[in-house]
Amino acid sequence: MKKEIKKNKKEVCEVFEVEKNGKEEAVKTCGSEPEEAEQTSKKQMKTENRILVIFLILIAIAVISFIAALFIINSYKNFEYKGIIFSKQKEGQITFYHTSIPLSKNGKKVADFNIFLRKDPRIIGGKIPFNGSVSLAEMMVLNSTENFNCNGDGIIAIANFQQIMDAFGTTIINDVNATCDRQGRYMFVNILKGNETRIEQSGSKCYNLYVNNCEILDVSERFLLNLLEWANN
Numbered sequence: 001m002k003k004e005i006k007k008n009k010k011e012v013c014e015v016f017e018v019e020k021n022g023k024e025e026a027v028k029t030c031g032s033e034p035e036e037a038e039q040t041s042k043k044q045m046k047t048e049n050r051i052l053v054i055f056l057i058l059i060a061i062a063v064i065s066f067i068a069a070l071f072i073i074n075s076y077k078n079f080e081y082k083g084i085i086f087s088k089q090k091e092g093q094i095t096f097y098h099t100s101i102p103l104s105k106n107g108k109k110v111a112d113f114n115i116f117l118r119k120d121p122r123i124i125g126g127k128i129p130f131n132g133s134v135s136l137a138e139m140m141v142l143n144s145t146e147n148f149n150c151n152g153d154g155i156i157a158i159a160n161f162q163q164i165m166d167a168f169g170t171t172i173i174n175d176v177n178a179t180c181d182r183q184g185r186y187m188f189v190n191i192l193k194g195n196e197t198r199i200e201q202s203g204s205k206c207y208n209l210y211v212n213n214c215e216i217l218d219v220s221e222r223f224l225l226n227l228l229e230w231a232n233n
Contacts, residue, residue: 081121081225083232089116097121101167101231113167115228118156119221128215128222132201134230140170140187141178148191150214157220164224168231180206189223191216199223 077088089096097120100112142161148154162172170187180188184204194210197219201207209219 079122081125082229084121084228086117086121094118099228101228103167113164115164115167115224117160117221117224119218121221121225124218124222125225127197128219129196129198130222130226131199132207134223134226135184135187135205136168136170136227136230137185137187137205138170140165140172140189141175142172142189142191143174143176143178144191146191146193146211148211148214148216150216153214153217157216160224161220164227168227191219199226 079086079088084099086097086099089098096116096118098114098116100114102109103111103113142158148157165172178188180203182203186205188203188206189209190207191209191211194212196210197212197215198210199207199219199222200210207223209223211219
């Protein structure tokens with residue numbers, strides 16, 4: 001004996017326009033369909049909506065991650081040190097830290113002077129002590145008690161010194177007989193060998209740059225970094 005399983009059904013009606021005896025009449029037909037089909041349709045719609053929400057969330061996460069990655073990359077290449085904006089640039093195997101200073105003539109800006117440091121300003125700024133402050137003059141005597149070649153770093157250091165000081169309007173000369181001018185008529189920078197790489201101000205415009213372990217590029221750029229800080233204020 002078979003049991004008849006009754007399923008819940010829902011009545012569905014449709015209206016059709018038909019022609020009868022030359023006239024159009026509305027004919028209504030009704031039937032029934034299991035409510036189970038409607039429930040299945042609702043479940044399918046919920047599933048599809050859930051998939052759509054998940055898809056939109058994944059897209060949002062991807063967009064946010066992309067923007068965050070761009071921000072991190074940009075922060076890595078461009079940074080600020082004591083109000084000075086630097087950009088990290090790589091030329092072959094050499095990394096430069098670029099910034100610029102305005103060049104003026106008769107009180108008007110005429111161009112930007114590009115400065116390329118070899119050492120990270122954030123590192124040398126915190127690593128190398130500078131006991132004093134920079135004060136400029138129209139002339140600077142640059143002397144050294146040692147031949148700081150240091151695999152070519154000494155040549156680069158002096159060349160950078162001359163170019164950047166010239167951009168600030170200071171002429172560099174070498175005079176082995178010169179000493180610190182207590183009246184501050186000229187700058188006096190003496191590069192010495194020391195147990196610690198550091199900078200000491202010995203007069204109003206006199207400085208001793210002590211070099212340890214061939215860190216002449218580090219100490220010279222530390223001096224120039226202070227000069228850039230002074231110019232930026």
